[in-house]
Amino acid sequence: MPRSISRVTSGTSHADGKPEAAAIDFSVRDNLEIVFDTFEQPRKVENLSDRGSVALVVV
Template structure:
């Protein structure tokens, strides 16, 4: 499968989901995992929001590396590693609008001041365990 075809298949899978588990780590290396609502952009960047009082926000302020797991039902999953950064003030309105369009329940959080983050992918692994042998696709960025 070609890289463009693999990216399209991964994008379509991600667009079928809005819930992920994100893993971050604190300054002293303690891990933290949380369920988040997310949306995905055409370039495979993940968008999510969180409040400043959360552990994940504190962790992201110290360490931008994150890992996510998306889709654990029906035998297909994506592991996703990347770098998270706050969306800039110049891009914030555009990102909020697209994020809310993809995940309408996020409107309440955005309106209450949740901080919007963008995760740039560094590594994505798509695994389909419904097949024998499993289909596994890895992308590196």
């Protein structure tokens, strides 16, 4: 069960190495797993699938 919902900026990199950032809503589960919801087609999904790295900025 999520314990909080907040806004975060996620940073990923595109195939050409250029950085990309997106504001997303997320929640943190009791086991500290971070969960976010998105459409299937955004670049962040492609970037995460292809490279598996992300930086998160929580304010």
